[in-house]
Amino acid sequence: MTRLKEKDINQIAETLVVYNNDLVRMTGCTLKEIAAQASGKKIDYLDRQNPLVAVVPMTCGQGIIEGFSESVASIITYLGFRTVITNNSDAGGVAEAVQEGAEILFMADDHRFVAINLKTGKVSDNGDATGKGYVTGLKHMCQGLEGKHVLLLGAGPVGNSAALTLVRYGALVTVFDIDLSASQRLRGVIEELGYSVQVETDLESALARHQIFVDACPAENVIELRYISKNTKIAAPGIPLGVQGLGVEQLLTDRLLHDPLQIGVATMLGEVL
Numbered sequence: 001m002t003r004l005k006e007k008d009i010n011q012i013a014e015t016l017v018v019y020n021n022d023l024v025r026m027t028g029c030t031l032k033e034i035a036a037q038a039s040g041k042k043i044d045y046l047d048r049q050n051p052l053v054a055v056v057p058m059t060c061g062q063g064i065i066e067g068f069s070e071s072v073a074s075i076i077t078y079l080g081f082r083t084v085i086t087n088n089s090d091a092g093g094v095a096e097a098v099q100e101g102a103e104i105l106f107m108a109d110d111h112r113f114v115a116i117n118l119k120t121g122k123v124s125d126n127g128d129a130t131g132k133g134y135v136t137g138l139k140h141m142c143q144g145l146e147g148k149h150v151l152l153l154g155a156g157p158v159g160n161s162a163a164l165t166l167v168r169y170g171a172l173v174t175v176f177d178i179d180l181s182a183s184q185r186l187r188g189v190i191e192e193l194g195y196s197v198q199v200e201t202d203l204e205s206a207l208a209r210h211q212i213f214v215d216a217c218p219a220e221n222v223i224e225l226r227y228i229s230k231n232t233k234i235a236a237p238g239i240p241l242g243v244q245g246l247g248v249e250q251l252l253t254d255r256l257l258h259d260p261l262q263i264g265v266a267t268m269l270g271e272v273l
């Protein structure tokens with residue numbers, strides 16, 4: 001799992017309004033609408049909820065990421081929910097949150113980033129939520145995915161969730177991962193659920209044949225300029241962005257969905273409410 005850096009997240013809180021406007025321009029949906037759809041909740045259901053949400057810093061492993069808790073809290077606050085960052089970290093922070101009456105906890109160590117509803121026991125994992133949220137955004141960007149060919153890059157936790165969401169939206173999915181066994185495992189999981197995906201081993205050939213991409217891998221420059229056409233659309237939850245360099249980002253201003261935390265955190269909240 002890619003560990004965020006402070007520089008990836010230090011602008012989030014102050015740019016949420018601009019970010020949301022960009023999202024509406026690209027998908028026709030606000031961040032809250034994408035989170036609601038991706039988590040299967042109605043917007044007015046979300047609007048009726050009023051839990052206290054606590055973000056608990058975790059010092060274990062590689063420790064605190066400067067600005068991480070603040071960024072997570074700013075997204076939740078932006079969505080209209082009361083949010084606190086606990087003064088204590090780790091177990092003390094969890095105890096503090098419960099004593100303050102928090103109903104929902106957000107916390108991340110080096111292996112899992114989870115949201116937990118203390119009342120209902122619902123748990124949402126960032127990887128799973130991110131896959132759902134990004135594919136929901138991509139569906140709107142493409143005016144539907146039914147019958148459309150999509151190339152999924154990366155068969156990790158986000159890729160697995162994205163694949164399932166894609167096939168449920170009727171997309172024709174091809175998956176590539178540098179680890180062929182990861183692609184094959186993903187195919188097995190999808191087939192278990194009654195769907196199918198194609199496994200691709202030749203990245204260049206796959207890139208040349210597709211115009212809709214989900215970049216759920218941590219590689220940079222994986223999608224190069226020569227594979228970008230005027231109809232290309234990319235949902236890129238992967239950190240760092242895999243279409244960097246070559247001025248590709250400018251080329252894709254309205255057709256590239258990419259953020260370090262926003263869609264994943266918003267969908268996590270939708271899932272546990």
Ligand code: 2YC
Nearest residue numbers: 003004057058063064065068108113
């Ligand atoms: O500040 C803290 O509480 C740290 N323990 C947070 C560590 C987060 C590690 N995970 C990541 O950087 C990314 C997240 C976007 C979710 C998955 N990987």
